[in-house]
Amino acid sequence: MLSVTDLHARYGRIPILNGIRLEVAAGEFVGVLGHNGMGKTTLLKALMGFVPAQRGRILFDGVDVTHEPPYARARRGLGYVPQGREIFPGLSVRDNLRMGFVGRGTEERVDAILQMFPRLIPLLDRRGGTLSGGEQQLLAIARCLAGHPKVILFDEPTEGIQPSIIEELVAVLRRLHRTEALTIVLVEQNLEFIAELAQRVLLIQKGAILRELEPEELRQAGVLSEFVGV
């Protein structure tokens, strides 16, 4: 579904991604873990096309999208839930959902998604900016789903979210993977969250994939202090 080879990216003259190699099969749930500033967000932005690839190739569902703009990738079914959620604070919740259509969604799709996020139903006419952090995170995920993605790239969905909502997020992501059969790439620093959901976990260090781990290995202390600093 996603096949990335030798991906390089930089901000100005500072290299951030240094030869990322990544294979994600259809229906897989892959976690990405790494220290602050190691390039996790930059990796997802490069996959979406918000940061240009300096070198390397990105195949999505068999198509070379390396030089396509973000909207074209979104239309092919590459979904993105950004770090910090980035909902539109001045738009209503319903209009935030419509912003996720990317040429693929419909009003019926919104209704279907709301079944999965009943918590958003009484909030539909509220401005996005007045939602709590957890509600905004659910909205960001629902907005992404509005565009019928095949793959979703999640960037730290648990960041700043209280434990009770994190449990809800686990259930939502599990459902997207198991019931909706979506392919998922999850960047996280919450080890428990990633260990509970991912089928395998990639460790990113200085813009390259250093190692691959089984989720159970995340619970072993040594590995973590070495690679995540906890």
Ligand SMILES: Nc1ncnc2c1ncn2[C@@H]1O[C@H](COP(=O)(O)OP(=O)(O)OP(=O)(O)O)[C@@H](O)[C@H]1O
């Ligand atoms: N727009 C930008 N311009 C210049 N440098 C940037 C820009 N965005 C990020 N960087 C730098 O690139 C490096 C990687 O950033 P990135 O956001 O990919 O890290 P991250 O692994 O997602 O970190 P975090 O866990 O804190 O979210 C950092 O050193 C960061 O300061």
Ligand SMILES: [Mg+2]
């Ligand atoms: Mg980040």
